[in-house]
Amino acid sequence: xxxxxxxxxxxxxxxxxxxxxxxxxxxxxxxxxxxxxxxxxxxxxxxxxxxxxxxxxxxxxxxxxxxxxxxxxxxxxxxxxxxxxxxxxxxxxxxxxxxxxxxxxxxxxxx
Amino acid sequence: xxxxxxxxxxxxxxxxxxxxxxxxxxxxxxxxxxxxxxxxxxxxxxxxxxxxxxxxxxxxxxxxxxxxxxxxxxxxxxxxxxxxxxxxxxxxxxxxxxxxxxxxxxxxxx
Numbered sequence: 001x002x003x004x005x006x007x008x009x010x011x012x013x014x015x016x017x018x019x020x021x022x023x024x025x026x027x028x029x030x031x032x033x034x035x036x037x038x039x040x041x042x043x044x045x046x047x048x049x050x051x052x053x054x055x056x057x058x059x060x061x062x063x064x065x066x067x068x069x070x071x072x073x074x075x076x077x078x079x080x081x082x083x084x085x086x087x088x089x090x091x092x093x094x095x096x097x098x099x100x101x102x103x104x105x106x107x108x109x110x111x
Numbered sequence: 112x113x114x115x116x117x118x119x120x121x122x123x124x125x126x127x128x129x130x131x132x133x134x135x136x137x138x139x140x141x142x143x144x145x146x147x148x149x150x151x152x153x154x155x156x157x158x159x160x161x162x163x164x165x166x167x168x169x170x171x172x173x174x175x176x177x178x179x180x181x182x183x184x185x186x187x188x189x190x191x192x193x194x195x196x197x198x199x200x201x202x203x204x205x206x207x208x209x210x211x212x213x214x215x216x217x218x219x220x221x
Binding site for chain 2: 032034042043044045046049088090092098099101102103104
């Protein structure tokens with residue numbers, strides 16, 4: 001089992017709809033969870049982090065964490081063409097405190 | 112804002128050359144990292160450092176070394192570049208768990 005798994009996509013979503021990006025992780029001791037956005041040819045930029053079970057909202061973005069299911073997701077409301085990018089899930093691995101990245105999901109917002 | 116600066120954005124080097132990639136951060140972060148990113152393989156950690164003169168191997172350290180003589184500067188060294196080291200290299204720094212990336216260095220080894 002990979003430590004941090006994401007569907008590679010591409011995930012195509014119509015403009016204005018909700019985009020849902022999912023991530024699972026293997027280490028039950030993980031405590032911190034991050035979502036990065038990476039445009040083509042650019043470096044990843046942090047868009048959200050979440051530490052506690054439940055939802056965390058920031059503008060059009062909502063991160064959801066379910067530690068029992070080892071699952072973290074990112075919802076993007078009112079999707080815009082500028083949201084088209086690769087989204088990387090990152091998890092702080094509990095046993096050694098390292099940050100482990102998933103391979104990313106490519107999101108394409110259809111105008 | 113956190114700023115992580117990679118001085119070389121695009122490099123072309125010959126096989127066997129020694130290559131230096133420099134990274135500087137301006138937020139007094141203790142932790143610094145070097146990753147490489149390749150299509151289909153995602154981000155892979157090469158080396159990281161928790162303090163000046165300290166270094167730890169990441170997942171793919173072979174063929175690389177690092178230097179951290181000052182807190183703000185973390186250098187990646189390719190002792191003898193090979194074509195399979197053609198990649199995008201990302202430097203990052205962190206305070207606590209949150210990692211901030213530089214703009215990346217695109218290295219082509221011919």
